[in-house]
Amino acid sequence: MTNLSAGPFRNEKALARLRKRRAADTRFRLYGLSAIGFALAALSLLVFSIGAQALSAATYHVVKYDVVLDAAVIAPKGKDTPDQISRNVDGFYSLVRENLKDTFPDARDDRRSSRELGELMTRLAVLPTARKVADNPTLMGQKITITAPLNDDLDLYLKGAASPQKKVKLGKVVSVEAETGRTYRLAGPAAFKVIESLVSAERFEVGDAVDRQSILLTTGATTGKISDVTTDSAVIDLLTGNADDFKGATPVARLIGIPQSERNVTDQQIAWTLALKDMGRISRVPHLSLLTHTDSTYPELAGALAAIVGSLLTMFVTAFIAVPIGIFASVYLEEFAPRNRVTEIIEVNINNLAAVPSIVFGLLGAAVFLGFFGLPRSAPLVGGLVLALLTLPTIIIASRAALKSVPPSIRAAALGVGASKMQSVFHHVLPLAGPGIFTGAILGMARALGETAPLLLIGMVAFVADVPSGPTDEATALPVLIYSWSTNAERAWEPMTAAVIVILLMFLIVMNGIVVLLRRRFERRW
Amino acid sequence: MESTVTSAPPATSPGTQANEPERLTFPRIECRDINVFYGDKQAIFDISLPIPDRSVTALIGPSGCGKSTFLRCLNRMNDTIESCRVEGQIIMDGENINDAAIDPVLLRSRVGMVFQKPNPFPKSIYDNISYGPRIHGLAASREDLDGMVEKSLRRAGLWEEVKDRLTAPANSLSGGQQQRLCIARAIAVQPEVILMDEPCSALDPVATARIEELIDELRKRYCIVIVTHSMQQAARVSQRTAFFHLGILVEMGETDQIFTNPRERRTEDYITGRFG
Structure with a gap:
């Protein structure tokens, strides 16, 4: 028997039992809380991962093209009924391509460049314009602005999802010397120090694979690809624009992590896209076509x-x-x-x-x-x-x-x-x-x-x-x-x-x- | 439906009690050899019970003695229980209402029922009362219906309390008021018999007293059968009492006689609280 003087509220055995019961109670609460916590964590992980993904699709890049609706191109003789106009993808697309070639005349002579340039926009993206013109023939011959989505891979590149990329601001370039063809040597005291050390650091990490990565040098609408860089000078192949733009400029260098051969977009296309962006022709807009378009084989045109x-x-x-x-x-x-x-x-x-x-x-x-x-x-x-x-x-x-x-x-x-x-x-x-x-x-x-x-x-x-x-x-x-x-x-x-x-x-x-x-x-x- | 009690033939009365007072003229309902089975289990054995008009008959007995089951035979509510089978004759106005040929829907419009727990429809007070008259087509017009609602509420002694808020939800009333509303709802279909299954068991003493007064008032117009667990209540409100035990009708008679001078030993034991 227990000590009577301890009283019923001081009974050691009873208190021990009580402690055990309390502990069981607390344990159970903890199990419950951790179960709820786990469920909440799983749910928020799901929501965040999907939400973050979806957020990048909530906007997309569109390009403006100022074109003259030339009747000879979009509605040639024998193909000029509204129905035919509305389906004349080739005609409208050639207008857009001409516009691009006018913007980047260098690409005009080279077949490959010309094709790459055309890829900036999907052919089928002109369909809404074609339908609009077919419905309203008075537009014929007028100058209009076609707004069409950018190629999906370039869109991803601009959103930073296509390839890891390191972007650095360089020092002032003092001189630009032409070497052979489209190759130029840029120089400036310590102008290229940042990118040079970045490349060295990268080389330390990935080895010679760094030589296959592209370094693009951009100022304004002009972009060149660096083929050799020291602290004070760099040799570039001009991709687009005018090399003299670099003189006196503080260009931006982009070290693109994935080699050109392993991505869907070429350095040349990136250069054009950056140029278009600099011209203010590319803008990021809400991706409403996701709700207003039907399915397509081209992601930039597809909708639900x-x-x-x-x-x-x-x-x-x-x-x-x-x-x-x-x-x-x-x-x-x-x-x-x-x-x-x-x-x-x-x-x-x-x-x-x-x-x-x-x-x-x-x-x-x-x-x-x-x-x-x-x-x-x-x-x-x-x-x-x-x-x-x-x-x-x-x-x-x-x-x-x-x-x-x-x-x-x-x-x-x-x-x-x-x-x-x-x-x-x-x-x-x-x-x-x-x-x-x-x-x-x-x-x-x-x-x-x-x-x-x-x-x-x-x-x-x-x-x-x-x-x-x-x-x-x-x-x-x-x-x-x-x-x-x-x-x-x-x-x-x-x-x-x-x-x-x-x-x-x-x-x-x-x-x-x-x-x-x-x-x-x-x-x-x- | 409007037939008055006096039209029932006195010949159906077996005249069980020789010295019945004047008000217990002849039975409104005559039950003969009622047996009730739930599946294989028999709940009620050979009960014969005359129920006089314009008076209150109390059914008392311990829990599970079959008094509620017996009450539910009188308006065929047992039909809704699938395994339940009722045998015997229940004569009302010369017809056996326990016959399959009698439509229970018609029967229930003449034999109203008030349940143990107040169970108003979760609608307005007005809709609760008017539902019965509406489905039976008793009211010719809207005014007619309004009149019926008022009359029923007046008879149930609830009119003064709710006349200003007839559209208020019935669930907003107090328990006692809800039970009186249920009584008014039963009255509204103009029944001749009202069955009450422990109507006060969920109410406080004040509300109970109010209902008891009401029952006393209602007995001037209706034949009332009430099941109750409270001996005092049976003694207060009823004129006749029937004591059930284990599905058998042990004793029935004048309430005064049952409570003061029971013939059966078991009755005496029960009302004196020795079992039950």
């Missing part, structure tokens, strides 16, 4: 509009089918169905159905809707039907839970004043379960919105260049677009994919926001 519309059409079909069927099924099962073996089997199987992998629903859709009923491939109608099958169990389960949460006393009250079973359900139970049912329906739809696998199987993965105008048109959906863009090889697709993911997340956030709102406003406690 067709997929957004496709997703919306699919969701309409899904909602139209799954919500009413789900509600009626759950009302019947919950309120009317006799409790027997058959009902039990149906209930168990509905719950099982909710756990069936979505790709199985896709296979089913392909076999039944495409194979048996012969519905069109790639159509939102079929996608909606498959997703309706997929969401039906979710909606039924959520609706039944909502109906169950309506207290039986309400049903008894309605029956007690002589309402029929159906009146008691439709006048009282269903309205009270409404917010819960809609919550379930929206959550089910949100799940359907993010589904990819079943849509792949019914052919909604097609490249869709036109905005679908109805549920039987060819279409794709946002998650499928993410899938297909993420499988593209070019680097520029990466931020674009992230941007579409953000668009999809926005849709989901809006849907979940509606759910939260519904709960806040209409949730009832009994």
